[in-house]
Amino acid sequence: MNTEKFNHFLSQISKDPISVIDASISLDNYYPIAISSKNKELLSFDISSSTEWETYLKSFLKKINAEVAFGGYLEKRNIYDRSTYFKNQSKEKQRNIHLGIDLWCAEKTKVLAALDGELHSFKNNENYGDYGPTIILKHQIEKEVFYTLYGHLSLASIENLKIGDTVLQGNTIGYLGGSSVNGDYAPHLHFQIIRDLEDNFGDYPGVSSEENIAFYQKNCPNPNLLLKLVI
Numbered sequence: 001m002n003t004e005k006f007n008h009f010l011s012q013i014s015k016d017p018i019s020v021i022d023a024s025i026s027l028d029n030y031y032p033i034a035i036s037s038k039n040k041e042l043l044s045f046d047i048s049s050s051t052e053w054e055t056y057l058k059s060f061l062k063k064i065n066a067e068v069a070f071g072g073y074l075e076k077r078n079i080y081d082r083s084t085y086f087k088n089q090s091k092e093k094q095r096n097i098h099l100g101i102d103l104w105c106a107e108k109t110k111v112l113a114a115l116d117g118e119l120h121s122f123k124n125n126e127n128y129g130d131y132g133p134t135i136i137l138k139h140q141i142e143k144e145v146f147y148t149l150y151g152h153l154s155l156a157s158i159e160n161l162k163i164g165d166t167v168l169q170g171n172t173i174g175y176l177g178g179s180s181v182n183g184d185y186a187p188h189l190h191f192q193i194i195r196d197l198e199d200n201f202g203d204y205p206g207v208s209s210e211e212n213i214a215f216y217q218k219n220c221p222n223p224n225l226l227l228k229l230v231i
Helices: 003-012 040-044 050-064 210-219
Strands: 030-032 068-071 095-098 101-104 110-112 117-125 132-141 144-151 172-175 188-194 207-209
Touching: 040 050, 050 068, 095 210, 117 144, 132 172, 207 210
Parallel strands: 030 068
Antiparallel strands: 068 101, 095 207, 101 188, 110 172, 117 132, 132 144, 144 188
């Protein structure tokens, strides 16, 4: 199935928004946020500090009376400059284009399976600035196989898991981790759709360089085709 048809296929899986964090949080309490140079408020604090990030986000959410700040698909971000993990791996240029949607909210928030599927893999990606504890689910709808990735979880989220276990849409699969385990970020879920995992296990690039973005944009469709959040 070509990219355009697959994206349409994803958008038609559900007419209603699909929750990947605590479904008791109303969509009225979601608010879009830019984590890029477009957001001039980011100049007011040290973006390399997870503590200052968390303080900023709590203030942002309080100011707009919301519980979840979201966004980031194909957003070019300076935050990755703080970590050598995103810099000059082999001959690839700086990776700074985000391939998922982030949902910034409170630590220990429930993380939910987007769709029926099975546990493909899990891993604690411990590099500074990486995902930390991560779960990948495999889905097959009709004849289409694809994957969803849930990053920045708590350590407990990847304990006592069994590859191949069945999960149902809306099942709690984990909880958001704090900065000490999640790659040193303010608490949030990185949610990403992946067509071809390319033999990865418990991990997949969540950020692309400019030179590789054409491939990743096709392989990692916009998660909002499922989430249907109003931006």
